Amino acid sequence: xxxxxxxxxxxxxxxxxxxxxxxxxxxxxxxxxxxxxxxxxxxxxxxxxxxxxxxxxxxxxxxxxxxxxxxxxxxxxxxxxxxxxxxxxxxxxxxxxxxxxxxxxxxxxxxxxxxxxxxxxxxxxxxxxxxxxxxxxxxxxxxxxxxxxxxxxxxxxxxxxxxxxxxxxxxxxxxxxxxxxxxxxxxxxxxxxxxxxxxxxxxxxxxxxxxxxxxxxxxxxxxxxxxxxxxx
Amino acid sequence: xxxxxxxxxxxxxxxxxxxxxxxxxxxxxxxxxxxxxxxxxxxxxxxxxxxxxxxxxxxxxxxxxxxxxxxxxxxxxxxxxxxxxxxxxxxxxxxxxxxxxxxxxxxxxxxxxxxxxxxxxxxxxxxxxxxxxxxxxxxxxxxxxxxxxxxxxxxxxxxxxxxxxxxxxxxxxxxxxxxxxxxxxxxxxxxxxxxxxxxxxxxxxxxxxxxxxxxxxxxxxxxxxxxxxxxx
DNA sequence: CGGGCAGTTGACCCCGCTCAAGCGCGGTGG
DNA sequence: CCACCGCGCTTGAGCGGGGTCAACTGCCCG
Numbered sequence: 001x002x003x004x005x006x007x008x009x010x011x012x013x014x015x016x017x018x019x020x021x022x023x024x025x026x027x028x029x030x031x032x033x034x035x036x037x038x039x040x041x042x043x044x045x046x047x048x049x050x051x052x053x054x055x056x057x058x059x060x061x062x063x064x065x066x067x068x069x070x071x072x073x074x075x076x077x078x079x080x081x082x083x084x085x086x087x088x089x090x091x092x093x094x095x096x097x098x099x100x101x102x103x104x105x106x107x108x109x110x111x112x113x114x115x116x117x118x119x120x121x122x123x124x125x126x127x128x129x130x131x132x133x134x135x136x137x138x139x140x141x142x143x144x145x146x147x148x149x150x151x152x153x154x155x156x157x158x159x160x161x162x163x164x165x166x167x168x169x170x171x172x173x174x175x176x177x178x179x180x181x182x183x184x185x186x187x188x189x190x191x192x193x194x195x196x197x198x199x200x201x202x203x204x205x206x207x208x209x210x211x212x213x214x215x216x217x218x219x220x221x222x223x224x225x226x227x228x229x230x231x232x
Numbered sequence: 233x234x235x236x237x238x239x240x241x242x243x244x245x246x247x248x249x250x251x252x253x254x255x256x257x258x259x260x261x262x263x264x265x266x267x268x269x270x271x272x273x274x275x276x277x278x279x280x281x282x283x284x285x286x287x288x289x290x291x292x293x294x295x296x297x298x299x300x301x302x303x304x305x306x307x308x309x310x311x312x313x314x315x316x317x318x319x320x321x322x323x324x325x326x327x328x329x330x331x332x333x334x335x336x337x338x339x340x341x342x343x344x345x346x347x348x349x350x351x352x353x354x355x356x357x358x359x360x361x362x363x364x365x366x367x368x369x370x371x372x373x374x375x376x377x378x379x380x381x382x383x384x385x386x387x388x389x390x391x392x393x394x395x396x397x398x399x400x401x402x403x404x405x406x407x408x409x410x411x412x413x414x415x416x417x418x419x420x421x422x423x424x425x426x427x428x429x430x431x432x433x434x435x436x437x438x439x440x441x442x443x444x445x446x447x448x449x450x451x452x453x454x455x456x457x458x459x460x461x462x463x464x
Numbered sequence: 465c466g467g468g469c470a471g472t473t474g475a476c477c478c479c480g481c482t483c484a485a486g487c488g489c490g491g492t493g494g
Numbered sequence: 495c496c497a498c499c500g501c502g503c504t505t506g507a508g509c510g511g512g513g514t515c516a517a518c519t520g521c522c523c524g
């Protein structure tokens with residue numbers, strides 16, 4: 001734990017809406033006890049069902065949160081990127097993790113021990129309110145997700161997911177999505193079979209809606225995709 | 233607003249885990265400003281997309297929370313029963329309601345204005361923590377729901393829903409579920425077509441798993457239903 | 465008695481899942 | 495350096511779960 005890392009944490013927190021109202025003292029307190037870890041692509045931060053001893057805050061990278069069905073198929077329910085907090089649900093409810101968290105690219109993550117996190121919530125009502133808002137936002141997204149999976153067909157859902165990915169992770173200078181998922185992961189996000197994702201992506205490409213370069217996807221005709229997604 | 237109602241509110245709060253740690257003063261404050269409303273079966277408390285001016289706490293009755301798909305089909309994402317708080321998501325995020333709330337039976341509900349609710353959160357860290365836990369619980373359920381709808385077939389999901397209803401609402405002296413849903417509502421909960429629910433209920437009945445009397449359902453062979461639901 | 469709504473049943477058929485085979489490519493070891 | 499292996503990706507064929515449509519019944523209520 002060197003000074004450099006401590007500064008990074010303070011930066012992360014200072015730039016993070018979640019931590020905006022916490023005092024310098026509180027940040028210093030957090031800085032003294034937090035840990036900084038790096039994870040490689042594919043590394044698991046924690047498994048569904050494991051007991052948690054603290055919460056995590058992403059400094060850089062992308063984390064996928066998924067549940068595993070009875071047949072072993074992954075259902076991705078959420079992503080975390082820089083500035084995002086995760087793992088708080090299990091800590092607050094004192095339950096085991098209800099999802100597995102896995103890095104889908106090289107990621108750097110802060111770990112905040114349970115007690116420090118809970119103290120911060122108890123002593124700082126602004127922070128508590130931010131955590132409430134955070135979980136409420138995730139709840140709203142989850143409810144929307146339920147509606148989509150229950151009522152939209154796979155084509156519509158895939159279109160929606162592509163728009164979501166562009167919205168949430170942005171595009172690089174060449175126009176490609178700033179997130180790289182395997183076809184299987186896309187399927188696990190859409191809630192369908194890998195082959196269906198492949199066929200539909202191929203359709204979208206044929207219709208000039210997207211460009212595909214290996215795992216990199218570029219949205220060409222966003223309007224048409226929006227219409228397909230049926231989100232108004 | 234008579235004294236009777238005030239006492240009811242205090243009882244409701246006193247018996248409610250959510251409000252357990254709030255002081256007598258705070259309860260009195262709430263009692264002075266709260267409103268008490270009754271809703272008949274089918275009455276809408278608020279519509280998806282409407283702006284909220286406070287939160288609701290169920291005294292008695294059952295509220296269904298659903299989103300409406302593009303084709304008008306309802307997807308039920310949650311129920312509220314006595315002691316449950318709802319509407320807090322929109323108030324906290326200052327967003328319009330993301331679901332419609334409708335009474336499925338005669339219900340009595342307290343209304344707590346936005347400001348009182350927010351003040352309580354800011355001034356009482358125990359209450360804030362309870363709200364956090366509440367939304368975290370709903371989030372966990374929503375994630376499980378996503379997995380189920382994405383990966384289980386209709387038969388498995390219907391079995392799971394029946395068990396959930398028994399668990400959550402209990403049974404009356406005759407063994408029937410303490411919640412009465414139309415086939416269409418059941419379909420909107422399972423995420424399928426009404427006809428599919430009807431056929432599967434009929435199958436379950438034929439196999440001696442359940443008894444049906446109009447809208448009343450009795451679970452006979454809970455173990456077999458649990459096996460069908462594939463929840464271990 | 466008639467209208468309307470919830471429930472039921474049958475017929476049809478299509479979306480999308482599954483299985484199988486083949487391809488491309490990067491890594492590894494001989 | 496090449497051969498091989500394995501994994502991710504792709505494509506085709508087949509079929510079955512379940513959605514849709516239509517018709518009918520029963521029941522409530524005006």
